[in-house]
Amino acid sequence: MRLSSYHPWVLLTTTRDAMAAPRPLLLLTRPQASSEAFWAALPRQIHDHVDFLINPLMSIHFTGPLPEMRGVAGLIFTSANALDAYAALGGTALDIPAIAVGTGTGKALRAFGFKADIAGGTADQVVEHVLRHGYSGPLLHLRGENAIGDIAKRLTDAGVETSEAVLYTQELETFAQDTREALSQDRPILAPVFSPRTARQLGRESLGFDNFRFAAISQAVADALPADAAHRTKVSRRPDRDGMIELVREMVTDAVSLERRL
Structure with a gap:
């Protein structure tokens, strides 16, 4: 069942017996397209045992312009948002390597038509991957206005000429009133978190809600996240989408088992 209101964000939930005990609520706070893609990638068993709600805490706004590609030997994408911006600004699949930060971005690049080379999931691992695999450059890092890791400078300093281009901005958002009402229900709230900036915003927005359990993609x-959330936070074994899917599966299993014991 899909419920919507005047607010542009959308509450998505599965149909269930109204008399049944409240099920865990999976709160997805990435931009809308990324949240929907993450939900679709989760196993059916998770779909069957949780309700879910999408309230992005960050919105993506494409800016550009698309930089000159002549002479570029490879592209670096540290999020699927960069690929979305690249495509929206008129970019096409080029016959050069596209280095992806992790598996989710890599799959999107391959679907777009790039030859994707997937790193380990973090900015540090992108730098290590480029140096280990002998890329000679010049490389171009396509990114958002807010990015961590200083990839272009670090690679250039290490001898691999790398420039960067900002293709989009990331604006912080807040919880809608419908979201706050849903979160006030007496049930576990499971919140996957994929970036430090979103984690800080989620920490601010979740103040006063004691039923949150966080799944962090990295340490x-x-x-x-807030210091007092440490005992309610688990960290993915791998800093990529597959690692987060595994962690969310574990947390859903724990939450469902607890509800049944209660």
Whole structure:
């Protein structure tokens, strides 16, 4: 069942017996398209045991312009948002390597038509991957206004000429009133978090809600959450979408088992 209101964000939930015990609520706070893609990638068993709600805490606004590609030997994408912006600004699949930060971005690049080379999931691992695999450059990092890792400078300093181009901005958003009402229900709230900036915003927006349990893609993201959330936070074993899917599956299993015991 899909419920919507005047607010542009959308509450998505599965149909269930109204008399049944409240099920865990999976709160997805990435931009709308990324949240929907993450939900679609989760196993059916998770779909069957949770309700879910999408309230992006960050909105993506394409800016550009698309930079000159002549002479570029490879592109670096540290999020699927960069690929969306690249496509929206008129970019096409080029016959050069496209280095992806992780598996989710890599799959999107391959679907777009690029020859994707997937790193380990973090900015540090992108730098290590480029150096280990002998890329000679010049490379171009396509990114958002807010990015971590200083990839272009680090690679250039290491001898691999790398420039960068900002293709989009990321604006922080807040919880809608419908979201706050849903979160006030007496049930576990499971919140996957994929970036430090979103983690800090989620920490601010979730103040006063004691039923949150956080799934952080990395320790850096976990550290950006409020200090008092540490005992309610688990960190993915791998800093990529597959690692987060595994962690969310574990947390859903724990939450469902707890509800049944209660």
